[in-house]
Amino acid sequence: MEEAAISTSTSSAGTAEPGTEPAVQLEGITKRFPGVVANRDIRLSVRRGHVHAIVGENGAGKSTLMKILYGMQRPDEGEIRVNGAPVHFRTPADAIAAGIGMVHQHFMLADNLTVLENIILGSEPRRFGAGIDFAEARRRIKEISDAYGLGVTPDALVEDLGVGARQRVEILKVLYRGARILILDEPTAVLVPQEVDELFDNLRGLVREGLTIIFISHKLDEVLSVADAITVIRRGTTVASVLPKDVTARRLAELMVGSELPSPETRESTVTSDVALSVHGLTVRGDAGRPIVDGVSFDIHKGEVLGIAGVEGNGQAELVEAIMGMRPAEGVITLGGRDISAWSTLRRREGGIGYIPEDRHRHGLLLDAPLWENRILGHQTRKPNVKGPWIDRAGARADTQRIVEAYDVRTPGIDVIAAALSGGNQQKLIVGREMSGDPVVLIASHPTRGVDVGAQAAIWDHLRSARAAGLAVLLISADLDELIGLSDSLKVILRGRMVADVDPADVTPERLGSAMTGAGGDRDTPAPEQLGPAVTGAGEEA
Numbered sequence: 001m002e003e004a005a006i007s008t009s010t011s012s013a014g015t016a017e018p019g020t021e022p023a024v025q026l027e028g029i030t031k032r033f034p035g036v037v038a039n040r041d042i043r044l045s046v047r048r049g050h051v052h053a054i055v056g057e058n059g060a061g062k063s064t065l066m067k068i069l070y071g072m073q074r075p076d077e078g079e080i081r082v083n084g085a086p087v088h089f090r091t092p093a094d095a096i097a098a099g100i101g102m103v104h105q106h107f108m109l110a111d112n113l114t115v116l117e118n119i120i121l122g123s124e125p126r127r128f129g130a131g132i133d134f135a136e137a138r139r140r141i142k143e144i145s146d147a148y149g150l151g152v153t154p155d156a157l158v159e160d161l162g163v164g165a166r167q168r169v170e171i172l173k174v175l176y177r178g179a180r181i182l183i184l185d186e187p188t189a190v191l192v193p194q195e196v197d198e199l200f201d202n203l204r205g206l207v208r209e210g211l212t213i214i215f216i217s218h219k220l221d222e223v224l225s226v227a228d229a230i231t232v233i234r235r236g237t238t239v240a241s242v243l244p245k246d247v248t249a250r251r252l253a254e255l256m257v258g259s260e261l262p263s264p265e266t267r268e269s270t271v272t273s274d275v276a277l278s279v280h281g282l283t284v285r286g287d288a289g290r291p292i293v294d295g296v297s298f299d300i301h302k303g304e305v306l307g308i309a310g311v312e313g314n315g316q317a318e319l320v321e322a323i324m325g326m327r328p329a330e331g332v333i334t335l336g337g338r339d340i341s342a343w344s345t346l347r348r349r350e351g352g353i354g355y356i357p358e359d360r361h362r363h364g365l366l367l368d369a370p371l372w373e374n375r376i377l378g379h380q381t382r383k384p385n386v387k388g389p390w391i392d393r394a395g396a397r398a399d400t401q402r403i404v405e406a407y408d409v410r411t412p413g414i415d416v417i418a419a420a421l422s423g424g425n426q427q428k429l430i431v432g433r434e435m436s437g438d439p440v441v442l443i444a445s446h447p448t449r450g451v452d453v454g455a456q457a458a459i460w461d462h463l464r465s466a467r468a469a470g471l472a473v474l475l476i477s478a479d480l481d482e483l484i485g486l487s488d489s490l491k492v493i494l495r496g497r498m499v500a501d502v503d504p505a506d507v508t509p510e511r512l513g514s515a516m517t518g519a520g521g522d523r524d525t526p527a528p529e530q531l532g533p534a535v536t537g538a539g540e541e542a
């Protein structure tokens with residue numbers, strides 16, 4: 001095999017120094033699900049004090065492996081050793097007791113509690129015979145925060161924190177429980193470039209103190225910049241462990257897919273003068289009438305991708321939900337010149353709006369239903385899912401099969417439930433469904449979140465060819481390369497207002513990132529109400 005030239009999985013990159021055991025060793029781990037071998041004879045050795053990245057295509061088996069290491073799933077075969085000693089985890093509590101912590105991609109913090117309350121939740125220190133010892137908790141949090149340079153303020157309310165700060169709270173929470181080995185699942189997916197740099201500084205601080213970090217990522221350039229060692233998983237098994245200095249992002253991607261990649265194509269404008277979707281003076285109000293989306297107006301033409309850049313939580317989700325009719329709003333929305341402001345969500349969909357939601361588990365899929373039923377979801381009144389007044393099972397099933405093939409959804413079949421697909425493959429199914437039936441407008445929230453580089457390129461190709469055929473797209477994404485690479489025009493949203501127009505042909509991710517934070521270099525991106533009036537000067541970034 002080609003990768004043998006680089007090194008096989010148990011050699012140089014992951015080997016322990018004499019006298020020190022690896023922090024984690026996985027030997028021959030195999031995990032089977034009905035119809036799928038998710039992990040097959042996995043061999044992995046993670047050195048103490050290393051940042052060790054795990055990369056692989058969607059469905060390669062990364063999450064399954066991390067769930068096994070964190071006690072959420074049990075392997076069918078194989079051995080796990082932590083600091084040299086064999087372990088048998090039955091639950092995450094066992095993994096935590098062995099010093100392993102997991103920072104999930106979707107933060108699990110309670111917004112209405114303070115940082116301190118969130119951190120101690122479930123492991124409160126108690127004074128003998130008395131209640132919770134808050135003073136002791138505050139002292140320990142401060143000690144950990146200072147030791148690793150995390151800059152966490154115990155008494156801040158979580159809802160007032162930006163995304164980067166929330167992530168540091170999650171990391172601190174895991175450290176507070178005594179973790180010395182941290183698993184991070186796609187930690188950078190929700191961060192702007194400045195926050196990514198800060199996270200990487202934090203990670204380096206942690207490993208300097210002797211902690212070990214294992215992280216999953218689809219962003220290969222980031223992996224190359226932060227990891228000490230990289231293990232590639234392909235179709236359930238470890239195919240290579242490499243050192244970052246020995247590979248390029250392209251080579252890593254090739255190891256992931258097992259073949260050479262095609263070169264990316266260049267783009268040409270397909271924007272027409274026909275307005276497909278027009279939004280005028282759209283305002284969405286939150287508690288106490290405060291605007292979350294504040295007088296937003298824009299047109300999207302046929303053949304145009306309009307990108308919206310913004311730090312999460314600046315009104316993007318509410319804007320999208322208002323356009324989809326899922327939330328009351330003031331203002332006027334027209335689709336192909338028709339006022340649809342009073343239409344239901346279903347009617348808007350029937351009128352030709354496709355919708356890739358931000359939260360695929362809440363709005364995109366029925367996790368317990370088979371893939372073919374998920375094909376019908378939101379499209380239950382249209383072909384190929386209905387014939388006359390009846391659901392057309394055969395039509396829906398055949399079209400699901402088509403989507404599975406066209407979008408390379410890796411699945412044993414269309415009768416498995418959506419929950420059995422890997423995150424990236426769930427996303428591919430949703431994108432395929434929403435692109436079916438030739439929508440006039442596509443509202444796409446983070447369309448390639450959690451999707452591997454190969455599948456991302458494929459989704460981009462689908463979007464580009466639909467755009468060439470006249471599709472108008474509203475693109476919301478935290479992936480700035482995606483925003484810059486796909487958009488014909490770009491707007492920046494800050495505290496619910498469009499504060500800048502940016503030319504995607506002439507902006508770098510770093511400059512776009514600054515415009516998104518109001519051109520400031522804030523460590524904690526403040527929540528809307530903490531700031532003064534909107535910064536309109538960000539337009540000079542364009």
Ligand SMILES: Nc1ncnc2c1ncn2[C@@H]1O[C@H](COP(=O)(O)OP(=O)(O)OP(=O)(O)O)[C@@H](O)[C@H]1O
Pocket residue numbers: 033034036037038056057058059060061062063064065410411419420421422423424425450451452
């Ligand atoms: N609970 C489950 N039941 C059945 N099959 C499962 C289950 N969990 C995972 N699988 C299957 O195991 C394989 C590996 O999935 P896994 O989630 O580990 O991939 P991944 O590498 O993390 O992918 P992604 O990058 O898309 O998140 C996939 O084929 C998936 O469909």
